[in-house]
Every structure is written in structure tokens, then in C-alpha cells.
Amino acid sequence: MKKILILGAGKIGSLISCLLSHSGDYTVHLGDSDSEVIGRVASELAQPNLHPVTINAIEEGELARFVAETGPDAIVSALPYYCNILVAEVARDYGVHYFDLTEDVEVTRAVRRLSEGRPTCFVPQCGLAPGFISIVANELMTHFDDLDTVKLRVGALPVNPSNVLKYSLTWSTDGLINEYANPCYGIENGKMTVLLPLEGHETIEVDGLLYEAFNTSGGLGTLADTYDGRVRTMNYKTLRYPGHCEKIHFLMQDLKLGQDRPTLKRILENAIPQTLQDVVLIYVSVMGRQKGQLFEENYVKKVYPQRIGGHLWSAIQITTACGLCAVLDMVMQDPTTHRGFVTQESFSLPRFIENRFGQYYR
Secondary structure (H helix, E strand, O other): OEEEEEEOOOHHHHHHHHHHHHHOOEEEEEEEOOHHHHHHHHHHHOOOOEEEEEOOOOOOOHHHHHHHHHOOOEEEEOOOHHHHHHHHHHHHHOOOEEEEOOOOHHHHHHHHHHHOOOOOEEEOOOOHHHHHHHHHHHHHHOOOOEEEEEEEEEEEEEOOOOOOOOOOOOOOHHHHHHHHHOOEEEEEOOEEEEEOOOOOOEEEEEOOEEEEEEEOOOOOOOHHHHOOOOEEEEEEEEEEOOOHHHHHHHHHHHOOHHHOHHHHHHHHHHHOOOOOOEEEEEEEEEEEEEOOEEEEEEEEEEEOOEEEOOEEEOHHHHHHHHHHHHHHHHHHHOHHHOOEEOOHHHOOHHHHHHOOOHHHHO
16 A cells, blocks of 8 residues: 655545545555644544654654655645645655645745656645646646637635625635735736736626635646646636625735734634535636637536545535545556656546546536
């Protein structure tokens, strides 16, 4: 069995551990700096191939010593984005495959630099968006002779919103603030462009329900780099219930809490509840020329909570964890075909959906 070290026993790391250990093909070490959390997660999952370990990944030398002693085949970082460069450096130094869930553009650029000339693979931005959304968009784009407009939209929303933001904290608060505050990248008039977060407001109706969409950082992943100069317009926007963007804009820009992220994090975590009753909405639209005629193709999918391994998991946990596990599984089945920096759009949609972990997207 392949040995996998997963760092971070939070919402996503827990399900990744459950999926991989339950498959029977992976021995999983789940590491976290909080011994109580790691013990509780391991006890609840109760998988024979899952081994908890208390480890502080950002403590100098601690992760390197553990990797040297245990020799994992791959490291998965389910840690906050700002921890990932250190983890990737350890993966590079010890010849271990590397996967992460980051949406952060600068972290991804650093991982790309670390991967140069390495015999192992470095696969950042796994999960949902970035991640699966890039795989879908790339597949649709291959159906066109000439590309005009590519729209990627994703929302992780409470099914029954009960607060003024019409939102619940379904994943990392640090990651959420990062998406709302950092510069966004897209393609306008055929050229890479920096876009402002919380701008580009529009509305979309799906199944009779109205949503708003606006710019957020990181969701395109490397897709804009891959298609730079080959498409007129490409952008990524987050989907929310109408009214959310205006209130977030007030908090982050009018009250200037975007410049005081620790305070904003405390406010959100004290006021906004968590929930397992969520829905993930995925929307991709590609318009271009097919045999000289203007056509549009769409991919629309809703994912709801499911029971896996005897436990109920939220939709955002499922879409994010399964996105990573499917990519990891495809790489580990034939690791020699993947070297250096590997983009999400390198993986085909049909193969992803056929994968035992990708099946949760069917």
C-alpha cells in the first residue's frame, strides 16, 4: 500500500483521510498540531489504515524529521495556505509527491519554482475551485475550434440561510478572507488582466433560483496561464445569494477590515454559524466557434451532503476532498507519468469522473 501523510485534521483533511484509508490501498498518517483534535478524528473515523500523529508542520525541522523517519510516498497539505511553502520544501528535499488545496496565487507560484527539475510531482490547487472547476472548463474548451468567452462560477451555500449575510462558514475562514481580499486574475481582450475582488457583479438564475456572482481570488488556478492568448474573455466568480456581496464590501472596504484580517476572522467566526446542510453549485459556460458557427456549452451541477464511511459530510467537504483524492489517486496509480509542476487542467474530465473518488461528482 502507498503511504500518505496528510497534514491538517480539519474539515477537509478529515474526509481525505477517511476516503483514502477506507479504500484499502493507502496507509494514512493524519498529522495535526492539536493532539486532542487528531485523537478525536481518528477515533470517530475508526479506520485500521489510519494512524494519528501529533506534529507541528510549521515548526522548524519537525516535519522533515517525520518524513525522513517514515518515508511517505506523498504529502497532502490540508493546512492554511500560508503553511504550504514550507511543506512543499520538505517534499522537494525528500523526494516526495506533493498535493495541496491552496487558492493562493503567490503560494502556487512558489510551489511551481520549487518543483523545477524535480523527478516527483507537485500538484497544488486541488479540490473544487481551483481544482475540479478547471478540469471541467478545460474539457468544454476542447470542444471548440475558436474560443470566445469562458465563465467559471462556484458557490458553497447554506441550503437554508438564516442570517443577514445569507451564508455559513463551510470551510476555512482564512481561505474565505483571502479570496475576498486578494487580487483576481482573468483574461480580457485576449490578455491576462488583474481584476479587483468583490467587483464584476452579475446575477445568474439556476433552476429558478437567483444568485449573484462577483470576482474572488484564486478560483481560476493556472487555467488563465494555460489559455493566455487563446481566449478573448475568461474569469472566475463566486456565487452567493443576492445581497451578500454588498455587506461583505461594507465590512472589508468601508470598515477597512480587509486591512485587519485577524479582527475580521474573529467577527465572522463569532457571528456566522457552521452547517452540514449546504449545497455546492458549479456552473461553467464556454462560448466559441464550432465549424464556423457560434455555439455555447454549459456544465451545471449541484452537490449536496452525503454519508460516507458512516458519517455525514457537507457538500463542500465532499467536493473539495474528493477532488483532491481523485487527482492523487490518478497520480499514484502511475506516478512516473507525472513530474514537476502539474496543473489541474492536465487531468481529463472523463477519467476524473470514472475514478472511485471522482464518482461523488457524478
